[in-house]
Amino acid sequence: MVDEKGINVYSEIGRLRRVILHRPGPELDNLTPINMKRLLFDDIPDYVAASKEHDQFAQVLREAGAEILYTHDLVAEVLADREVRRLFLEDFLREARAFQPSIPRVRDYLMEMEDLEKLTWLLIAGMRREDYPFNGSQLDKLDRANPLLFDPMPNFYYTRDPMSTIGRGLSVNCMWADTRRRESLFTHYAMVYHPFFRDTPRYFGRDENATLEGADVLVLSKEVLAVGVSQRTETSAVKMLARRVLEAKDRFRHVLVFFIPERRAFMHLDTVFTMVDRDIFTVHPEIEGPLEIFDISLGKDGNLDVKNMGNHLETILKKYLGLSEVELIRCGGQSK
Structure with a gap:
C-alpha cells in the first residue's frame, strides 16, 4: 500500500489500503498455439472469462476498503511527458525485438497517438500488422506467418512478479524469462517518473546481473x-x-x-x-x-x-x- 508518506508494507496479512492490478485484456487474444509456449503458457485462457473473474476480485478488494490502481493508468500518466514517452518507446521496441529497421517508423507512429490509455493497451496487447498503417512493403510479405509486429504481454496480470514493495522501499525486479522483461520496464518507468513513487528508495533494479x-x-x-x-x-x-x-x-x-x-x-x-x-x-x-x-x-x-x-x-x-x-x-x- 501507499500512504501520503509513500510505500508502507510490513505485512502479508495486514489491512490493504492500496493495490496495483492489471485487468486481463486483449493480450490474451493475441496468444496463439504458435507463440504460447514461448510466452510461458500451456494453454490459451478465455479473455472474457478472465476479465469477468478479475472484475469480481477487484470488487471484493474495493468492498474491503482498498483503492485500486491499474498499471496501464500509471504508465499512461507518465507517458504524457513526450520525452519520457520517447525514451520508453525506444526501450520497449528494443526489448520487444521489433524488426530493427522498422523501429524508427513504428516509434514515430506510436509517439503521435493522442489517446495514451489506448497506447498503453496496445503495447501490452501486442500490435497486429493489420492495424499498422505502414505495413505492406515487399519485405512484409515474408512475415505472413507472424501476424504481430511485437509480442503481447500475457503474463502482465501477475503484477507481483516485476515489482516488490518492502517496508518503505521497493524492488523493480530482474525477470527470469526474457519474454517477461517488458513487464518490469512498465514498472520501472512508473516507479521512476510517477509522483506516487518518485522519491521511494529502490532496493533492486531490473538491469541487475x-x-x-x-x-x-x-x-x-x-x-x-x-x-x-x-x-x-x-x-x-x-x-x-x-x-x-x-x-x-x-x-x-x-x-x-x-x-x-x-x-x-x-x-x-x-x-x-x-x-x-x-x-x-x-x-x-x-x-x-x-x-x-x-x-x-x-x-x-x-x-x-x-x-x-x-x-x-x-x-x-x-x-x-x-x-x-x-x-x-x-x-x-x-x-x-
Whole structure:
C-alpha cells in the first residue's frame, strides 16, 4: 500500500489500503498455439472469462476498503511527458525485438497517438500488422506467418512478479524469462517518473546481473523478510537485496532465505509457502524435506552474518516471529 508518506508494507496479512492490478485484456487474444509456449503458457485462457473473474476480485478488494490502481493508468500518466514517452518507446521496441529497421517508423507512429490509455493497451496487447498503417512493403510479405509486429504481454496480470514493495522501499525486479522483461520496464518507468513513487528508495533494479521475481519475496513481519531461492530467483540476487534492505536502516533485522527445489511446479516461494494469518501458513509438503533456511542479518561490524537454520519450518517461524504456536496447513496431494 501507499500512504501520503509513500510505500508502507510490513505485512502479508495486514489491512490493504492500496493495490496495483492489471485487468486481463486483449493480450490474451493475441496468444496463439504458435507463440504460447514461448510466452510461458500451456494453454490459451478465455479473455472474457478472465476479465469477468478479475472484475469480481477487484470488487471484493474495493468492498474491503482498498483503492485500486491499474498499471496501464500509471504508465499512461507518465507517458504524457513526450520525452519520457520517447525514451520508453525506444526501450520497449528494443526489448520487444521489433524488426530493427522498422523501429524508427513504428516509434514515430506510436509517439503521435493522442489517446495514451489506448497506447498503453496496445503495447501490452501486442500490435497486429493489420492495424499498422505502414505495413505492406515487399519485405512484409515474408512475415505472413507472424501476424504481430511485437509480442503481447500475457503474463502482465501477475503484477507481483516485476515489482516488490518492502517496508518503505521497493524492488523493480530482474525477470527470469526474457519474454517477461517488458513487464518490469512498465514498472520501472512508473516507479521512476510517477509522483506516487518518485522519491521511494529502490532496493533492486531490473538491469541487475541476477534474476529476482516478486513472488519469491514475502514480508513476514516488521523485522523479518523472507526470500526464496527458486527456479526464477538466484542466490546472488538475494544477497544483493538482503544487503540493501538491511543497510537501509528500515525496520528489517533478518532476511530468511528459503532454498526450495528448482522446479517449475515449485516456481516461486509463494507457490509453496504462504502466510494466511499471523500464526497460520500454508506449505506444500514436498518442499519440507529438501528445504534449507538461512538467516542473513547485519553484524556490528557492518558485514552480513549468515546462519544455517536447518529446515524445521515450524520452529524457525516461531523463533523469528515471536510466536508460541504455529499452524502449518499442508496443501496439495491429498489435501482436502
